[in-house]
Amino acid sequence: MKMKKISVLWASLFSLALVGSVLAARGLEGRGGVGRIADDSLYLPSATFLRYASLGYRTVLADLMWIRATQYFGGQLEVRKAAPEKHRFLYPLLDLTVSLDPHFIGAYRFGGLLLTVVKRYEQAVAFYEKGYAANPGDWENPHDLGRLYYLELKDNEKALHWWKIANDLPGRPDYIPRFVPLLYLETGQREIAVELWLEMYRSTDNEWLRGVIRGRLEKLGVEIQ
């Protein structure tokens, strides 16, 4: 009986202390203090330091940094004012991610897209170019860079340059070969565009694609023999 009483006493004390600590934690929320900073992204470690500190678990740290970058992006969306410093740590966080794992294609793709969404085009270009330099055999970075130049920066010459590169890489999407002649046309290189479409028309037995090419060539006044 005595043992039971002691157990009940300990259980009650535990419950009270736990509830008290939860209430205290709630009270601490939002309170500042020495060492507390508004944005911990201000104190990002360098990639070199993290490479050593990771003891070889670099890709694990890269994943954690990637999650941190996406959370930072989400957090900044709540900042209403379009101040110049908004999203300023997005690029450093993304750069840190790919410095730890240079083959993290998903981070280049989505990270570049995030930079594009927040209209940090120069950084997006630099980020994609870094991705291409580290992964010259992957079509994703030149493809996304071409899309950025074409859709956002309206620079068809550069879009063509990057899509030509993507077009030659294995695994690229089927629509890239169709876009390349279109870009030749838009950059005033009509002869090359016609030649490429004709070549594509002859080499495919896909009726839908043939119809698309036929339509394009007819608009240019070219007859298919």
Place this chain on the structure above:
Amino acid sequence: MSKISAITLNTFKEAVRDRILYAILAFAIAMIGSTFILATIGVGSGPKIIRDIGLGFISIFGTLIAVFIGIGLVHKEIDRRTIYTIVSKPIHRFQFILGKYLGLILTLFVNVTIMTWALMGLIFIGEGFWDFRLLAASGMILLELMVVTGIAVLFSAFSTPALSAIFTLSFFAIGRLLDDLRLFGEHYAGPVGRAVIRTFYYLLPNLGRFNVSAEVVHGVPLGEVVSGVTILYGSLYVVALLALTSLIFQNRDFR
């Protein structure tokens, strides 16, 4: 051979009776399961994150098991004075060391296998297929753990568990950074410094060589990831460590 296998099985039984082992294993599996949560906030990189962090946990928890069981492997026998019974039997001391070592390796093999299948099961639930490539990564993790265990057993033969743990973890950290150390030496050290660093580079265990998880996750062909030379290197290093341990243990006086 039967003497070694008897010690091996006994060490294995002793290890699996240890509650710490179950605690570490349960925690490891829980952590591997938690990668699922991280993957959901990883925006488009979920599969990579599950594999990276899952393999990271297998390596980290495997190392913890290797170190914290390995450091007490020989010392425990001395502390409990059971070593006197063993050395008085017709058994060579190297057989005792080898049996102890193999017993712990068997324990690690079982644990790494459980953790790997837990990770593969998680991927199967999420993606609908068994990613057998992970077996290559965990095989190399096991090879690394064999070297780490060898280091732990070496220190366990002549030092206290606390010091052995510090020494083994230090060797683990140095072994993981050895390639960077060499790179650093080549860039910043003078001719003498470079020679010293190169000597340490070849003498210390280069554990980074066994870390192929990133390559496996990024889809590098397995033929390029798992090399025969790496396996040979790991095996020879283990032999060297066990030989040194036997030498030290042979010369210890247990009267």
